[in-house]
Amino acid sequence: MQKSSTYILAIESSCDDTSCAILRDNFVLSNITASQKIHEHYGGVIPELASRDHQKNIVPVLTEALKAANIKLQELSAIAVTIGPGLMGSLLVGISFAKSLAMSLKIPLIEVNHMQGHILAHFIKDSDTQMLPEFPFLCLTVSGGHTQLVKMTDYLCFELLGETIDDAVGEAFDKAAKILGLPYPGGPLIDKYAQVGDNSKYKFSHSHVPGYDYSFSGIKTSFLYFIQNNIQKNPNFIEENLADICASYQSHLINVLLKNVKSLIKESEIKQLAIAGGVSANSELRKQIKKLEAELTIKTFIPKFEYCTDNAAMIGITGYYKYLKNEFGSLKSVPITRMEI
Ligand code: KG4
Ligand code: ZN
Secondary structure (H helix, E strand, O other): OOOOOOEEEEEEOOOOEEEEEEEEOOEEEEEEEEEOHHHHHHOOOOHHHHHHHHHHHHHHHHHHHHHHHOOOHHHOOEEEEEEEOOOHHHHHHHHHHHHHHHHHHOOOEEEEEHHHHHHHHHHOEOOOOOOOOOOOEEEEEEOOOOEEEEEEEEOOEEEEEEEEOOOOHHHHHHHHHHHOOOOOOOHHHHHHHHOOOOOOOOOOOOOOOOOOOEOOHHHHHHHHHHHHHHHHHOOOHHHHHHHHHHHHHHHHHHHHHHHHHHHHHHHHOOOEEEEEOHHHHOHHHHHHHHHHHHHHOOEEEOOOHHHOOOOOHHHHHHHHHHHHOOOOOOOOOOOOOOOOO
16 A cells, blocks of 8 residues: 655744745645845844744745645644744744644644754755765754754764854854945855955964864954954955955855865765755855865765755755654744754
């Protein structure tokens, strides 16, 4: 007898994107995201405005996701929701909504760790011929709030080998962009300007951290002083050198990221490397990771653009693997703003 399909509704609301996805087993049927433009003016996410926007967006986003997947609520097998890490008010909207819907439909609720979701996005199937990572593999997860090096030994087995001791690399992109007068989130804009810049024109400081951990706060401060000093000499310094500044700074951040990755691969002898999280959308990082295939004789896995930045499909795929293992939450599930992977 053929096994019946599992239909999972996934909800992601940990920061400033309201997203709903419907998965049939490990295939995505729909993945709809409402990004909140309001934070652009403030140079960063304003938590209170984010949770209010989630409240406004969640019903229309769910309606659109159901319609695009051509699925009725009654057909769902379970609801997966981001439980953390993230902003308290933002998480609360998604979790309260998911709990009430699961209760009214009498189906299980699945708690998903957002950072696990970023990594497991690699297991979303788009075709039957697609290459998926095999265990064990390493994942460099780079987002607005986290920078982690994780060893994966199974779908739900995550071993943290290194992480940032202060700011995330996404923050180092966004804060530098703010200093340059660019709107939030600045990472994609630095990427864009860097494409026509000289990446060897300027040098920035390096923080030495033991093991496989990272530190980006000193780099960010050195960037601030570098800009201030140059503006004193030439008030038009940013306008006249924007592309070169972006290219040099971006290249520095990527070199810092890759240094630990390379030594870890050499020391661990793991032959597969994936990247995940919002910063994995960066075009230069994607290029540099691909180059490692020849340099280190490894296989690399780079997520599709739509699964790099926050999205509910990655929450859905993680929910699917938890569903298979009967790992369910309950009406007692609450947000966990700081959460280990
Ligand atoms: O994973 P994500 O959507 O949200 C968090 O979980 O934090 O990551 C957002 C981060 C932001 O810092 C944003 O600037 C960065 O990802 N980002 C990029 C690019 N696209 C998004 N950074 C550099 N280059 C990009 N193309
Ligand atoms: Zn994220």
